[in-house]
Amino acid sequence: MTTLNKELNITIVGLGVIGGSFAMALHDAGYRNLYGIDIDQATLDKAKAQQLIKEGYQDGKDILPQSDLVIFSLYPRLVHDFIVTHKHHFKPGSILTDATGVKKFFIEDILSVLPASIDFVFGHPMAGREKKGIDFASSSVYKNANYILTPLPSNKEENLAFMEALIMEMGFGRITRISADYHDEMIAFTSQLPHAIAVALVNSDVEGRETEKFTGDSYRELTRIAKINEELWSELFLENKEYLLKSIQTFEDQLDLIKAAIKNDDSVALKQLFIKSTKRREKFDR
Amino acid sequence: MTTLNKELNITIVGLGVIGGSFAMALHDAGYRNLYGIDIDQATLDKAKAQQLIKEGYQDGKDILPQSDLVIFSLYPRLVHDFIVTHKHHFKPGSILTDATGVKKFFIEDILSVLPASIDFVFGHPMAGREKKGIDFASSSVYKNANYILTPLPSNKEENLAFMEALIMEMGFGRITRISADYHDEMIAFTSQLPHAIAVALVNSDVEGRETEKFTGDSYRELTRIAKINEELWSELFLENKEYLLKSIQTFEDQLDLIKAAIKNDDSVALKQLFIKSTKRREKFDR
Incomplete structure (x- = not known):
């Protein structure tokens, strides 16, 4: 060194x-x-x-x-x-x-x-x-x-x-x-998409509900980054728009699979999605 | 007491x-x-x-x-x-x-x-x-x-x-x-929707990328609950399907606003969404 x-x-x-x-x-x-x-x-x-x-x-x-x-x-x-x-x-x-x-x-x-x-x-x-x-x-x-x-x-x-x-x-x-290009592709997924999700989640709440009485750690963790520096992040989003839009689309496709399983009362499909996410997420534990 | x-x-x-x-x-x-x-x-x-x-x-x-x-x-x-x-x-x-x-x-x-x-x-x-x-x-x-x-x-x-x-x-x-009904409506939003989002986010990753090298706290926080007990949560999702589907839809509507702002290079609209989420999320700090 x-x-x-x-x-x-x-x-x-x-x-x-x-x-x-x-x-x-x-x-x-x-x-x-x-x-x-x-x-x-x-x-x-x-x-x-x-x-x-x-x-x-x-x-x-x-x-x-x-x-x-x-x-x-x-x-x-x-x-x-x-x-x-x-x-x-x-x-x-x-x-x-x-x-x-x-x-x-x-x-x-x-x-x-x-x-x-x-x-x-x-x-x-x-x-x-x-x-x-x-x-x-x-x-x-x-x-x-x-x-x-x-x-x-x-x-x-x-x-x-x-x-x-x-x-x-x-x-x-x-x-x-x-490479700079691969950086932007990965960061669209690991950083910008989570910020877009957190903002959308908080903004989808119904105005005037006392939501804070009904939250656990999950909601608080998923929305911490919904407190966002609007000047910085509007620049970041727009300067990486193609990769970010692609990441959002891929995310929505996966959310659609969950929606379809719920609509069809398909507990087998739901469980498969949950088992997949569990296995993938376990790799991140350090 | x-x-x-x-x-x-x-x-x-x-x-x-x-x-x-x-x-x-x-x-x-x-x-x-x-x-x-x-x-x-x-x-x-x-x-x-x-x-x-x-x-x-x-x-x-x-x-x-x-x-x-x-x-x-x-x-x-x-x-x-x-x-x-x-x-x-x-x-x-x-x-x-x-x-x-x-x-x-x-x-x-x-x-x-x-x-x-x-x-x-x-x-x-x-x-x-x-x-x-x-x-x-x-x-x-x-x-x-x-x-x-x-x-x-x-x-x-x-x-x-x-x-x-x-x-x-x-x-x-x-x-x-x-009431039990209001519980289920709120929990669809504060608990089940975050779990659906976390699962979809992890599952939308491209197989085989070394994503763990490119993550910060945001991704790790948003996906902690993607490690999910499939037996329990498939029951919870299906037993609250109407409220959960409604919550997912409202969330997607908000994500669509972000998408549209990105597509249109509309930094004013993006900033407004970020300012809204920031104000709402600040209420949760304790």
Whole structure:
């Protein structure tokens, strides 16, 4: 395993719940030269007061030239805009990375404006919170979580290896390298479809019923993510629309099988569907 | 609040994950005259070895005549059969109760065979586990959970009050009295629909993908209950088919709104749906 230099200058752009969690995880891993860029001065002050960052900046031009690694945790479209604004400020040879939940469209958009001397290693930590802002940041959500990297042909192998070592230092449990396209296909299923389902489930309740008196863990668990950041997730849904629509359709086909079994009082068919889901879900227990 | 007599003889019929959890919660609450009836001798031996019950029986005829309260935690149809077999063994004036997830059909079925001297207070603890058997029993799942009672016109108020006091002693957080019909309507939405969704979600995965490498908490949470007891849940689904089909339809209507917004690149409509679900879900945080 690569031993990383803890003196590296690491700058996090966007100190919300994800950026704040990165700062905490990096701090836990022994990094102290951490810097933050955020449009919100109160967020920067809070991060500095908590000693998560050494210094905070509303503008990137002073700290970017000294930053060995820049981590973006912004809404997808803002990353593109940030790079356009700051393309002459990045340190030559530095690494950029991100935490964006869609990849194909996003990467094409970034590559069109990225300076050639900069290596952008695209990634996606498969862990998050349903809340916004640095107050909800936590490095513990990253412990043992999955991380996906979507390498480009142009990425230097040493930079990919650096990112993998850093990700493991932050406590993640498993890193998988896949193509941007496969990322988007899988994430439509494992992340976006569950969010669409949770939103639809909560919205299908009858207004005015005291539903909270009649819920068990199932309903609460299935709907936790119905508290959703509408700005972020509307972008994510629309930037992955083809795979997401396909995932929703495949899900609906399976729900139709359950409906048909119920309509036909077909307990044999129902049991077969339940046995199938049980066997499949057991694989996920860790 | 009623002070209950801890010397009462309480017999639990069916020492699976639910019955075992009742035994633990009653033991925690100070009851010691607890008895178990189960067809599986190993389960009875285990419950006795753990001191959850004083004695276990494969047949109910010896202990039922001395039981002040009998708690059924059996598959719905087996409760009916048990009462038919044992209707002359219940102690006159004793209370029966249950933990069954469907009520209207189930209650009609029971009332047709119940002796007049016995008061059956129908109830439903809104807490469970996705696993089977006494090894997974736990009184902690009941802490602060919801409990529903569906009183009959014939129930004695003192017996309803007794059950409510006992339920609170077991650690539940809230008890609501509603009709059997309203129970079934609500439970179709808060419990059965989430189970149908979880099963359909897991079954809609593409066979052979290494999905576990790409999941975050959302997918794992939404699918925990896809590990499902097929015997129990096929009964529950079919015995509540009308309300469940209606709940599935209402859910699909909401999913269609999300689909349409994605297809039309309508980020305004998507955001409105997300804002609605966020506001609704926030009410459930406790």
